[in-house]
Amino acid sequence: MRKRVAEPTREELFKRYEHQPLNKIIPLIKPYRYLMLGSLTTLVMLNLIGITMPWMLKISIDRVIPNADYVLFGVLCGAMIIIYLSRCLLRYIAVYLTDYTGIRTMVDLRQKVFRHLQSLSLRFYEEYRTGKLISNVISDVALLQMLMRSITQLGEQVFQLMVIAILLLVINWRMGLVVFLSLPLHYINFYFFRRAMRKDSLMMQEKMSEVSANLSETLSGVKVVKSFAKERSECLNFFQNLRPVVDIQMRISVDSVGLWSIFDILSLCTYLATIGMGIVFVKDGSISIGEFVAFYTYVGMMINPINILSNLSVTFAQGMVGASRIVRLLNTIPEIKEAPNPIHIDRLDGLVEFKNVVFSYDAEKEPTIKNFSLTIRPGKKVALVGPSGSGKSTISNLLLRFYDIDSGTIKVDNIDIRKMGLESYRNHVGVVLQEPFLFSGTIRDNIAYAKRDATEAEIENAARMANVMEFVEQLPDGFETIIGENGASLSGGQKQRLAIARAVLKNPEILILDEATSALDTVSEFLVQEALDRLMEDKTTIIIAHRLSTVKNADLIVVLDSGRIVQQGTHDDLMAQPGTYRELYQTQRKMARQN
Numbered sequence: 001m002r003k004r005v006a007e008p009t010r011e012e013l014f015k016r017y018e019h020q021p022l023n024k025i026i027p028l029i030k031p032y033r034y035l036m037l038g039s040l041t042t043l044v045m046l047n048l049i050g051i052t053m054p055w056m057l058k059i060s061i062d063r064v065i066p067n068a069d070y071v072l073f074g075v076l077c078g079a080m081i082i083i084y085l086s087r088c089l090l091r092y093i094a095v096y097l098t099d100y101t102g103i104r105t106m107v108d109l110r111q112k113v114f115r116h117l118q119s120l121s122l123r124f125y126e127e128y129r130t131g132k133l134i135s136n137v138i139s140d141v142a143l144l145q146m147l148m149r150s151i152t153q154l155g156e157q158v159f160q161l162m163v164i165a166i167l168l169l170v171i172n173w174r175m176g177l178v179v180f181l182s183l184p185l186h187y188i189n190f191y192f193f194r195r196a197m198r199k200d201s202l203m204m205q206e207k208m209s210e211v212s213a214n215l216s217e218t219l220s221g222v223k224v225v226k227s228f229a230k231e232r233s234e235c236l237n238f239f240q241n242l243r244p245v246v247d248i249q250m251r252i253s254v255d256s257v258g259l260w261s262i263f264d265i266l267s268l269c270t271y272l273a274t275i276g277m278g279i280v281f282v283k284d285g286s287i288s289i290g291e292f293v294a295f296y297t298y299v300g301m302m303i304n305p306i307n308i309l310s311n312l313s314v315t316f317a318q319g320m321v322g323a324s325r326i327v328r329l330l331n332t333i334p335e336i337k338e339a340p341n342p343i344h345i346d347r348l349d350g351l352v353e354f355k356n357v358v359f360s361y362d363a364e365k366e367p368t369i370k371n372f373s374l375t376i377r378p379g380k381k382v383a384l385v386g387p388s389g390s391g392k393s394t395i396s397n398l399l400l401r402f403y404d405i406d407s408g409t410i411k412v413d414n415i416d417i418r419k420m421g422l423e424s425y426r427n428h429v430g431v432v433l434q435e436p437f438l439f440s441g442t443i444r445d446n447i448a449y450a451k452r453d454a455t456e457a458e459i460e461n462a463a464r465m466a467n468v469m470e471f472v473e474q475l476p477d478g479f480e481t482i483i484g485e486n487g488a489s490l491s492g493g494q495k496q497r498l499a500i501a502r503a504v505l506k507n508p509e510i511l512i513l514d515e516a517t518s519a520l521d522t523v524s525e526f527l528v529q530e531a532l533d534r535l536m537e538d539k540t541t542i543i544i545a546h547r548l549s550t551v552k553n554a555d556l557i558v559v560l561d562s563g564r565i566v567q568q569g570t571h572d573d574l575m576a577q578p579g580t581y582r583e584l585y586q587t588q589r590k591m592a593r594q595n
Contacts, residue, residue, distance in 0.1 A: 025323045028109065029148055032101055036152050039097035043156040046090040049083050051163060054297035056080065062290030098152060102145045109141045113326065121335035122402045123361075131213025136329050139208065143322025150316045157305035157312070164302045171295045172287050175277045179299055182270045186263065186306050193259040194317050197252055201318045204248040205325065211241045263310055267303050274299050336404060342421035348428045348509040349413050350378035350540030352399065357408035359398060367406070368394050369563045376540055376556075383543040383551035385581065386560035392544045394563075396512045399542070400429060412510070430508035432532070434515035436499030438487035443472060444479040446487075446498055450506035458505060466501035466531040468494075493528060500531045511541045548585045557581065 029036070056076050064073045114137060168176035218225060218234050225234055278292045287295070354374045360367040369391050376382045384392040397403055398410060401417055410417050417425060438446050447462055448454045454462075459479070463469050471494050475481045487495040503511065513532065529550070545551045552571045559567035559574070559581045567579050574581040 025320075025327055028144065028323065028326065029105075029151070031108070032105055032148065035097060035101040035104070036148065039094060039101055040152050040155045042090055042094040042097060043152065044159050046087055046094055047156060047160045048163065049087055049090070051160070051167070051298075051301065052083060053080070054294040054301070055167075057297065058288075058290035058294035060290070061293055062288050098149060101152075102149055105148055106141055106145050109144060109326070110137055113137050113141065113329065116330055116332075116334075119334040119336075120332060122397070123335055124332065129213035129217075131211075131216035132209040134216065135205075135209040135212045136325060139205065140322040140325045143205070143319050144326060145319075146315050147319025147323055150312045150319055153308065154312055154316070157308050161302060161305045164298050164305075167298055168295060168302070171291050171298070172281060175274065175281065175287075175295060178273055178277060179270055179302070182266050183306075185266055186310075189259060189262045189266070190310055193255050197255050197317050200248050200252045200255070202321045202324075204245060204252070205318075205321050207241075207245045207248065211238075211245065214238065214241055259310060263307065267306075270299060270303065271296075336401060336422065338422055339419045342424070343415060343419050344421045344424040345413075345415075345428065350376075350509045351411075351413050352376040352510065352540060352542075353409075353411040353414075354395075355409045355411070357398065357410060358406045359394065359403065360406060361403075367563060369398070369405075372408070372563070372565065374558060374565065374568075376542065378540055379538055380555040381536060381541045381543060381553075383545055383554040383557045384560060385545055385548055385551060385557060385584070386566075387580075387584070388546075390560040391563040392560055393514055395560075396431070396514055396542060396544060399510075399512065400426065400431065427506075428508050429510045429512065430503040430506050431512045431514065432496070432499050432503050432535075436487075436495050438483060438490075438495055438498060440483070440485045442477075442480050442482055443468070443475075443498065446483065447479075447501045447505055450502045454505055462501045462505040465504045465534045466497045467527045468497050468501045470527065471497075496528050497531055500528065500535055504531075504535055509539060511536060511539045512544070513541065514544045515546055548581070548588055 056079065059072070060076060063069060064076065117133060117137075165176070165180065168179060215238070218238070225231060274296055278287075278296065281287045282289060282292050352375070354372050357369055357372040358367050359369040372391075372395070374382075384395055386392055394403075398405055399417075401410075401422065404418065412420075412425070439449065443463075444459060447459050447468070451458070460469075463472060463479075472478055472481070481489075483489050483498075487498065490498070513536075543551055543554060551557055554571070556568060557571060557574055558565055559579070561580055567574055567577075567581050575585065
């Protein structure tokens with residue numbers, strides 16, 4: 001079973017998110033203020049029309065029934081029909097505006113969060129689990145939508161409460177003041193439980209993020225799980241992750257029961273006090289029967305907004321949790337930034353220069369790359385070799401500007417890459433990795449990913465150059481074959497050739513091959529190497545290799561050890577002198593003969 005990482009307590013999480021100021025959340029909502037205002041206005045009009053009904057009931061009891069006034073009764077009937085038709089229209093508009101605002105918010109914010117995630121560096125993704133990010137994009141944005149709906153309903157119910165309070169005072173101010181005594185008690189009840197439920201909501205959202213992260217990890221590694229027969233262990237682990245969620249949800253349920261129980265008691269006391277006062281005031285003639293009925297009805301209508309506000313206290317708390325988590329994510333500053341006026345390039349010659357480059361993944365540790373200087377002429381093939389951990393892949397990451405160097409410069413065509421537009425620059429650099437990533441679409445989609453407007457002829461030509469046609473023509477659906485998640489239905493060699501076809505279609509001036517053939521069998525390696533040879537023609541190529549037999553024909557071999565260049569030259573030059581390269585090469589040959 002995987003070792004469980006120490007998780008923050010409920011109080012620690014609350015402190016982390018409690019002080020997210022509202023002015024940082026408001027910018028997320030501000031673009032939709034007019035839609036929210038329209039929704040709120042319509043809801044207020046809907047409630048205002050509804051509030052007239054008890055007053056008509058008062059007129060009916062006090063004037064229509066005692067006097068048998070059929071004319072007034074007809075007027076009231078007509079008014080009620082108009083009111084109900086108006087309410088139907090306003091309800092349709094209110095629901096439409098409210099739902100449209102919520103849906104629009106979710107779509108826009110998910111795009112905003114996703115766009116922000118795309119701008120973050122690889123270092124961020126090394127520290128933040130994928131499942132948690134999925135939770136941010138899906139669950140937290142949905143909670144923010146709930147918050148916006150809550151804000152609209154809050155304005156609606158507060159306005160209705162104020163209007164009803166005025167009407168109660170107009171009917172009988174002494175009875176109204178007694179009823180108002182319950183309002184502070186309701187507020188104290190809501191405040192106490194809202195704070196507790198917000199803490200639990202935050203903890204539950206954090207736990208669900210962990211569950212999502214673990215689920216994503218387990219499903220991605222399902223082959224490993226099955227090969228080690230760990231299905232039962234993973235099921236147990238999943239249950240243990242879910243168990244705290246059940247406990248938290250039960251705490252929220254218990255708090256909710258306490259909130260509603262106290263609310264019901266306070267409401268009952270308010271009704272009883274209203275009836276008791278009604279007996280006294282009707283008896284002494286202070287109010288009529290109709291006025292008492294209207295007053296009692298308005299008290300019930302006042303309780304309803306309080307009831308809704310109590311619901312909103314829970315929803316508002318959950319929405320603030322989601323909003324706080326989104327704000328925290330959006331406040332993550334992208335490590336890789338473009339220059340204020342970036343240079344956009346149409347084509348590169350392919351001259352690459354590293355000058356005194358120093359880089360460390362952790363500022364508190366020894367640099368991974370130390371005073372690295374190297375010049376690669378256009379169209380040349382340079383191999384980076386050395387023991388594991390010597391910094392070979394780090395050099396390619398720095399050239400692609402996945403990370404920024406601590407000091408020194410990296411220039412391409414005599415331009416510092418930090419001054420180039422990121423998209424413009426990376427469009428001219430191609431990468432083929434040891435373990436290529438493929439999307440779960442068709443073969444055609446994966447090749448065309450490098451160039452969305454590619455023609456049929458361009459895609460087929462790229463496939464032919466990468467030896468993809470060798471297996472595509474044998475498939476029933478050809479280029480339209482669905483390859484599954486990360487090319488699950490393809491072999492390692494076939495996936496590698498698809499990745500090469502993608503690079504061929506991109507046709508970059510600079511090419512990085514990161515252990516592109518190290519995990520392949522002999523036949524696959526031959527086909528892949530043949531495709532790579534075609535791809536490398538007339539391109540500045542950096543080859544990162546563990547197997548030294550694959551780089552013998554490179555124009556220059558650079559030997560790295562602990563982030564420094566210890567040797568460089570052609571294969572024959574390096575074999576003629578004692579050093580790291582000759583030792584590694586002889587060791588690999590000896591191991592190959594033994595196998």
